[in-house]
Amino acid sequence: MKIALVVGVNYYSSGGHLYGCVNDAYKVKTMLERNFDGSINFDCKLLTASSNADAIERGNLKDAIEKLFTTKAEIALFYFAGHGHIEPTGGYLLASDAKRGDEGVALNEILVLANSSPATNKIIILDSCHSGIAGNPPTIKDNALIAEGITILTASTANQYASEKDGSGVFTSLLVDALSGSAANILGDITPGSIYAHIDQSLGAWEQRPIFKTNVRNFVSLREASPSISLEDLRKIKDFFPVAGFEFKLDPTFEPESKGRDEGMPEPIEEHTEIFSILQKYNRLNLLKPIDAPHMWNAAMESKSCKLTALGEHYRKLAENNRI
Structure with a gap:
């Protein structure tokens, strides 16, 4: 009460x-x-x-x-x-x-x-x-x-x-x-x-x-107040990034849009695009950033990686310790 x-x-x-x-x-x-x-x-x-x-x-x-x-x-x-x-x-x-x-x-x-x-x-x-x-x-x-x-x-x-x-x-x-x-x-x-x-x-x-x-x-x-992300999606942060400093490898199959693809690029894979949607939420909340790319779209289309920010590592540890 x-x-x-x-x-x-x-x-x-x-x-x-x-x-x-x-x-x-x-x-x-x-x-x-x-x-x-x-x-x-x-x-x-x-x-x-x-x-x-x-x-x-x-x-x-x-x-x-x-x-x-x-x-x-x-x-x-x-x-x-x-x-x-x-x-x-x-x-x-x-x-x-x-x-x-x-x-x-x-x-x-x-x-x-x-x-x-x-x-x-x-x-x-x-x-x-x-x-x-x-x-x-x-x-x-x-x-x-x-x-x-x-x-x-x-x-x-x-x-x-x-x-x-x-x-x-x-x-x-x-x-x-x-x-x-x-x-x-x-x-x-x-x-x-x-x-x-x-x-x-x-x-x-x-x-x-x-x-x-x-x-x-x-x-x-x-x-x-209204949460910025669902608990279910936030808890997955420990699965996508199992250890501190882990770099999640991306490729064009993670990007759902067909626009902007070069000839011969692989098509989107639904399982990957669902993961990418959650990673983009992390990015908007400053939990994650692309490596050597200005945006997550570029990271996916150029087969680069992304990693957690310091704030993201904080929430990864919370999820790992069942604090969220």
Whole structure:
């Protein structure tokens, strides 16, 4: 079971309102609750505050966070978009009724709940100002204190503000883009690490900097996007390339098109063209490259070879060790 608490707070009774947090929460919920094929992913609980009518009180926010992290699950994920506050005693997430910064839910309290959670994996994603302090109790300053199974991804460092642009948080826009498939590997898996890499590469050195902290043995998939290649075809990589550095010999019988053949060239062989189709998929995914030829077509028609790239060798080893 995967569960997620998704919170977006625009309305603040005693402070400046925000404008994109509620929409951001809806977007994140939409991404998390189903995979690309419509299959169920996270069971999401959504809390949003757009006005006084649906304001979120601190007690209700804390109770929801406590419920999330006391539930036994494969993954317990907490997403928050709203105001954040920092002072010498630590950081806070502010609910609608906060009159001052330290009246929010303390990040240290959230960390205590996550550290003791029975969930196998705990994911905390914060799009709020100063959120980078999460996981760093003030008593230990720059050292993070997170239990095994916890991952924290924040919009900015402890000293930075989290920006909004075009009605959405800059960080969350990139997060949603990553979850939609931009951060997927060729199998379609989207992990916290790949999400961070996507966001990190998208923000310049002079912009807000995302923070990533983790203590895990294995990355988990937060969502499945459309795979670039079928598992069946990818597993065949170890059969076509049985050892590292192996060169697969091609000839004109692998190319299905008759166009461009010189007189006397052998005709296509169906078994070979089926293999060549898979090899071309590898080539498009940068798993394979032709040797001494500009394209796979040339390699086949000129009876040359192809070999795996470094990325291809990585997946060959995974297939060889039954990891895919």
